[in-house]
Amino acid sequence: MYSFWIIFKQAFKTKAMTKSFMITTLVVVASFFLLANLPSIIDSFDGDDSSQQTLQVVDKAGQYTEALQAQLGQQDSTIQLEASALSEEQLRSDVQAGDIDAFLVLEDDNGVTARYIAESATESAQAAELENALQSLQTASVAERLELEETELAQLFAPVEMEREALAESSKSQEELSQARGLVYILIMVIYIAVIYYPNMIAMEVANEKSSRVMEILISSVSPVKHMFAKIAGIGSLGILQMMIFALAGYLAIQSSGSDLTEGVFSVMGFSEVKFSTFFYAILFFLLGYFLYAVLAALLGSLVSRTEDVQQLMLPMMILIIIASFIAFSGISMPEAGYVTVASYIPFFAPLVMFLRVGLLDIPLWEPLLSIAIMLLTIGILGWFGARVYRGGVLMYGSSQSLKDIRRAIKLGNEK
Amino acid sequence: MMTLSIRNATKQFGNFTAVDNISFDVAEGQMHGFLGANGAGKTTTFRMALGLLTPTQGEVLWQGRRISYADSPDIGYLPEERGLYPKMKVQDQLVYLARLRRMDKKQAEQGAKDWLERFEVPHYANKKVEELSKGNQQKIQLIASLLHNPKLLILDEPFSGLDPVNVEMLKKAILDFQKQGATIVFSSHRMDHVEELCDDMSILDKGKLVVHGSIREVKRTFGKQNVRIHSDSDITALGTLPGVEKFTAQRSGGVFRIADEAVGQHLLARALELGPVRQFALEEPSLEEIFIEKVGRAHV
Numbered sequence: 001m002y003s004f005w006i007i008f009k010q011a012f013k014t015k016a017m018t019k020s021f022m023i024t025t026l027v028v029v030a031s032f033f034l035l036a037n038l039p040s041i042i043d044s045f046d047g048d049d050s051s052q053q054t055l056q057v058v059d060k061a062g063q064y065t066e067a068l069q070a071q072l073g074q075q076d077s078t079i080q081l082e083a084s085a086l087s088e089e090q091l092r093s094d095v096q097a098g099d100i101d102a103f104l105v106l107e108d109d110n111g112v113t114a115r116y117i118a119e120s121a122t123e124s125a126q127a128a129e130l131e132n133a134l135q136s137l138q139t140a141s142v143a144e145r146l147e148l149e150e151t152e153l154a155q156l157f158a159p160v161e162m163e164r165e166a167l168a169e170s171s172k173s174q175e176e177l178s179q180a181r182g183l184v185y186i187l188i189m190v191i192y193i194a195v196i197y198y199p200n201m202i203a204m205e206v207a208n209e210k211s212s213r214v215m216e217i218l219i220s221s222v223s224p225v226k227h228m229f230a231k232i233a234g235i236g237s238l239g240i241l242q243m244m245i246f247a248l249a250g251y252l253a254i255q256s257s258g259s260d261l262t263e264g265v266f267s268v269m270g271f272s273e274v275k276f277s278t279f280f281y282a283i284l285f286f287l288l289g290y291f292l293y294a295v296l297a298a299l300l301g302s303l304v305s306r307t308e309d310v311q312q313l314m315l316p317m318m319i320l321i322i323i324a325s326f327i328a329f330s331g332i333s334m335p336e337a338g339y340v341t342v343a344s345y346i347p348f349f350a351p352l353v354m355f356l357r358v359g360l361l362d363i364p365l366w367e368p369l370l371s372i373a374i375m376l377l378t379i380g381i382l383g384w385f386g387a388r389v390y391r392g393g394v395l396m397y398g399s400s401q402s403l404k405d406i407r408r409a410i411k412l413g414n415e416k
Numbered sequence: 417m418m419t420l421s422i423r424n425a426t427k428q429f430g431n432f433t434a435v436d437n438i439s440f441d442v443a444e445g446q447m448h449g450f451l452g453a454n455g456a457g458k459t460t461t462f463r464m465a466l467g468l469l470t471p472t473q474g475e476v477l478w479q480g481r482r483i484s485y486a487d488s489p490d491i492g493y494l495p496e497e498r499g500l501y502p503k504m505k506v507q508d509q510l511v512y513l514a515r516l517r518r519m520d521k522k523q524a525e526q527g528a529k530d531w532l533e534r535f536e537v538p539h540y541a542n543k544k545v546e547e548l549s550k551g552n553q554q555k556i557q558l559i560a561s562l563l564h565n566p567k568l569l570i571l572d573e574p575f576s577g578l579d580p581v582n583v584e585m586l587k588k589a590i591l592d593f594q595k596q597g598a599t600i601v602f603s604s605h606r607m608d609h610v611e612e613l614c615d616d617m618s619i620l621d622k623g624k625l626v627v628h629g630s631i632r633e634v635k636r637t638f639g640k641q642n643v644r645i646h647s648d649s650d651i652t653a654l655g656t657l658p659g660v661e662k663f664t665a666q667r668s669g670g671v672f673r674i675a676d677e678a679v680g681q682h683l684l685a686r687a688l689e690l691g692p693v694r695q696f697a698l699e700e701p702s703l704e705e706i707f708i709e710k711v712g713r714a715h716v
Binding site: 217218221222 | 466469495502504512515518561
C-alpha cells in the first residue's frame with residue numbers, strides 16, 4: 001500500500017504542477033466569470049446603441065406616419081419617425097452622401113405600400129421592424145374597412161393556446177423538462193469533456209514513462225498492476241479537484257454577477273428547479289465513466305513505444321466516446337427514444353446516456369442501478385484484462401502501434 | 417550461501433528461444449560479470465532474475481525463493497536502456513525511485529545528497545534530467561539503482577558511454593558498494609572491466625551459457641597460453657610449427673597461442689637458433705581471446 005500512495009501522490013502532484021494544467025484551470029475559471037457577467041457586459045455595450053434612431057418618412061398619402069409610429073411604440077421599437085419636408089429625390093442624394101442612413105416612403109395604393117431606401121440592403125433589422133409594424137397597420141386598416149366589431153377583431157388576433165400534456169405519470173411535465181434540460185445539457189458536456197481529458201492524460205503519462213524507459217525501473221520496483229491503478233486513482237483525484245474548483249468558481253461567478261439564478265440566462269439552464277439527485281448522479285457517472293475509460297486508456301497507452309503514437313491508438317476509444325455523446329445530445333430532445341434506452345445500458349455509453357435519462361425522466365431506481373452495475377462489472381473485467389495487457393505492454397518495444405499488439409502484450413504478460 | 421541461483425532457466429518468446437537452459441549461481445557478496453554479444457540473452461536473463469519475466473522452464477531463486485515484489489527493497493536495477501523522467505528534477509527523482517523501493521523519505525533525501533556529492537555533481541540536484549549530459553545522466557541512473565541499499569544489484573552495461581575518468585569513478589563506487597556486502601551482477605562489453613572487477617564470470621552466446629566460473633578457473637580451463645617472443649630476426653616461420661594454434665605477428669616479433677606449455681620452451685629454443693631473443697613471456701590468455709574463441713566472433 002505504501003508504494004501505491006507514493007505513485008498516487010506523484011501522479012497527482014506532477015500533473016497538478018504542470019503549466020498546462022494550471023493554465024487550463026485558470027482559463028476555464030476566468031471564462032466562467034466572463035460568462036456569468038456576460039448579460040451586464042452586453043448591456044453596457046448596448047447602452048450607446050439604444051439612443052433613439054430617427055427615420056425620415058415621406059408620407060405621400062399623409063395619413064400613415066402617426067399610425068405607424070403608434071404601432072412601432074406598441075412593438076417596443078426605438079425607431080422614431082419624422083415626417084420629412086424634403087422630396088424623395090433630395091433624401092436619396094442625402095443617403096448617397098451619407099448624411100442619413102435610410103428613409104421610408106409610404107404610399108397609398110389600395111392599402112399601404114412602403115419603400116425602404118438605404119445605402120446598402122444590410123440595414124435589415126430596422127427594415128424588418130418596420131415591415132412588422134406595417135403589416136399590423138395594414139391588417140388593422142383592412143379590418144376597419146370591413147367594419148369589424150372590436151370583439152371580432154380581438155378574436156381575429158387572439159393567440160393560439162397550445163399546451164403540451166404528457167400522459168405518462170412518470171414523465172416530467174413539459175415545463176419541468178425544459179428546465180432540467182439546460183442543466184443536464186451542461187452536465188453531460190462536463191462529463192463528456194472529463195472522460196476525454198483525464199483518460200487522455202493517463203494514456204500520455206503511461207506512454208511517456210514507456211518512451212523515456214523509466215517504466216522498466218518502475219515495474220521492477222512495484223507491480224505494474226499497482227502502478228496502473230495508483231496512477232488512475234491519482235489522476236482521477238486530480239480530476240475531481242479540478243471539477244470542484246470549476247464548480248466553486250461557477251458558483252462564485254454567478255454570485256458575483258449579482259443575478260438571481262432563476263432569472264434571465266440562468267432560467268434556461270434550469271437552476272431554479274435543481275434537484276440534488278441530478279448532481280449526485282452527475283458525480284457518480286463522471287467517476288464511473290472516468291474509471292472505465294481510464295483503464296482503457298492505460299491499456300492503450302502501455303502498447304505504444306513513442307508518445308507520438310498515442311493518439312492513433314486512442315482513436316477507437318475516442319470514437320466510442322463521441323458516439324456516446326451523439327446519442328446523449330440527440331437524446332436531450334427525445335430522452336424516451338428506444339435507442340437512448342438501449343444505449344443507457346451499454347457500459348461505454350452509459351456514463352453519458354444513463355445520466356441523460358435519470359436527469360430528464362423519472363425512471364425507476366433499478367434502471368440506473370442496473371446500468372451502474374453493468375459499468376462496474378465492465379470496469380472490473382477491463383481492469384483485469386487491462387492489467388494483463390499492461391504487464392506485457394510496458395515491456396514491449398517496437399514500431400508497431402496497432403490493436404493487434406494487445407494479443408502480443410497479453411502473451412508476454414501471461415508468460416510472466 | 418547462494419543468494420542468486422538460476423536453475424535450468426529457459427525463456428522462449430513464441431518460437432524464439434532467447435535463453436536456453438542456463439544455470440549458474442552467484443554467491444553472496446560476489447561480483448559477477450556477464451558477457452555476451454548483442455542479443456545473446458543478457459537482458460532477458462536479467463529480467464528473469466528481477467521477476468519481470470517468468471522463465472518458460474526452470475526457475476530463478478533469490479535466497480531460496482522466487483523473486484517477488486516483496487523483495488523490491490532488496491533489489492537494485494540499472495537497465496541497459498537508460499530511463500529517467502526527463503522533466504523531473506534529479507533530487508526529486510532519486511527520492512521518488514528510492515521510495516518506490518520502500519526507502520524512508522528522510523534517508524532517501526540524505527542518501528541522494530551524499531551520492532551526488534560523491535559523484536561530484538551536487539549542483540545538479542535541482543536540475544531537470546534532460547538538461548544533463550549523457551554521462552551525468554548515467555551517474556544519476558546508477559545512484560537510482562543503489563540509493564536504497566539493495567542486497568542484490570543488477571547492472572546492465574553500467575559503463576557504456578562514459579569517459580575514462582567517470583568510468584573509474586563509477587567502478588570505484590561499485591567496488592565499494594560490493595565491499596559493504598552487496599551481491600552484484602553486471603554485464604559489460606568491456607572485457608577489461610570484467611577482468612578487473614569480477615570474481616566470477618559467464619559468457620552467454622545465443623541464449624546458451626558457454627563459459628562460467630571464477631576468472632582464474634576460466635582461464636585455466638581454457639587450457640591455452642600465449643607465448644610472446646620479441647626478436648631481432650624474423651620469426652614468422654615459427655608460426656607454422658606443430659602445437660602453435662595461432663600466430664599474430666607484431667612489429668618486433670609475435671604472439672603464439674599454444675595449448676601445451678612444452679611447446680613454449682620449444683618455440684624459445686627455435687627462436688634462439690634464429691637469433692638473439694629480446695623478450696620471452698608466457699602469458700595467460702585475455703578474456704577477449706577466450707570470448708572470441710568461445711563465441712566465434714568479436715564482441716561488439
